[in-house]
Amino acid sequence: MKKWFYLLIMVLTFSLLASCGTSNSESKSDEEKKEVLVMGTSADYAPFEYIDTAKGSDIIGIDVDIAKAITERLGYELEIQDMDFNGLIPALQSNKVDFVLAGMSVTPERKESVDFSDVYYSAKHMIVSKADSGIQTVEDLEGKTVGVQLASVQEEKANEIAETINVTVENRNRISEVIQEIKSGRFDAAIIEDSVAKGYLEKDADLQGFVIEEENAEENGYAIAFPKGSELTEKFNEELQKMKESGELEEILVKWFDGE
Incomplete structure (x- = not known):
C-alpha cells in the first residue's frame, strides 16, 4: 500500500514540476514581447x-x-x-x-x-479669416478678435502681435473649434500653422488666408x-x-x- 502511495506522490511531483516548466516558458515568452x-x-x-x-x-x-x-x-x-x-x-x-x-x-x-x-x-504662421473680412495684412487685425489653439506657438505669436496693435486674443482647445468660431462670427480671424490652415481653406471657399512673413521662420x-x-x-x-x-x-x- 505504501508503495502505491509513494508512486502517487512521485507522479504528482513530476506533474507539478512540468507545470512550473510551462509557466517559466510562458513568462519567458512574455519577456520577449516588445516594450x-x-x-x-x-x-x-x-x-x-x-x-x-x-x-x-x-x-x-x-x-x-x-x-x-x-x-x-x-x-x-x-x-x-x-x-x-x-x-x-x-x-x-x-x-x-x-x-x-x-x-x-x-x-x-x-x-x-x-x-x-x-x-x-x-512651420509658418497663417492668418485665416472669412473671405469677405477685408483682412489682408497683420495691421488689418487692429481692433479685431483673433483665435488661437491653447498653448500653441500661434498663441504666442498672437500675443506678440497684441503688444504692437490693439488685438483681443482668445484661445480654444482644438483647431476645429477655432475655425468654427470664425464661421460663427465670434472670431474675426485666427492664427494657424500654414499647412494645417491650407487643409481648411481647400475645403471651405468661405475662408481665406495669408502667411505671416518672418525673418526667423526656422524658430517655428x-x-x-x-x-x-x-x-x-x-x-x-x-x-x-x-x-x-x-x-x-x-x-x-x-x-x-x-x-x-
Whole structure:
C-alpha cells in the first residue's frame, strides 16, 4: 500500500514540476514581447495628426508615420494617446506618455520643461479669416478678435502681435473649434500653422488666408518632445537623422501634403 502511495506522490511531483516548466516558458515568452512606447498627441492637426472618420477611428498623419517608423526601427510597439494640446507637456512631466509628436514647436519656455529632438519640419504662421473680412495684412487685425489653439506657438505669436496693435486674443482647445468660431462670427480671424490652415481653406471657399512673413521662420520648427533626461532623445535623433539622409522623411511629408 505504501508503495502505491509513494508512486502517487512521485507522479504528482513530476506533474507539478512540468507545470512550473510551462509557466517559466510562458513568462519567458512574455519577456520577449516588445516594450510599448506611449506617444501623446492632439489629433486635430491635419495633416500631422487627425482622425479621418470616413476611413475609421485610427489617428493618422505625418507625425504618426514618423513615430511608427522610428519605434519600429528601435524595436518598440507604439501606443497613441489623444488629448488636448495643452495637456501634452504635463503628460510628459507626469510620465503618462513617453514622448510627444504633435506638431509641437521648440520654444525657450518649453525647453525649460522638456527635452526636444532635432527639428523635423519648419512651420509658418497663417492668418485665416472669412473671405469677405477685408483682412489682408497683420495691421488689418487692429481692433479685431483673433483665435488661437491653447498653448500653441500661434498663441504666442498672437500675443506678440497684441503688444504692437490693439488685438483681443482668445484661445480654444482644438483647431476645429477655432475655425468654427470664425464661421460663427465670434472670431474675426485666427492664427494657424500654414499647412494645417491650407487643409481648411481647400475645403471651405468661405475662408481665406495669408502667411505671416518672418525673418526667423526656422524658430517655428517642429520637434519630438521627451521628459527631461530621457534616454529616448538620443535614440530618436539617430533614427531621425537616418530618415533625413535616406529621403524617407521627405517622402512622408510629400505623401501627406501632396498625396493625401
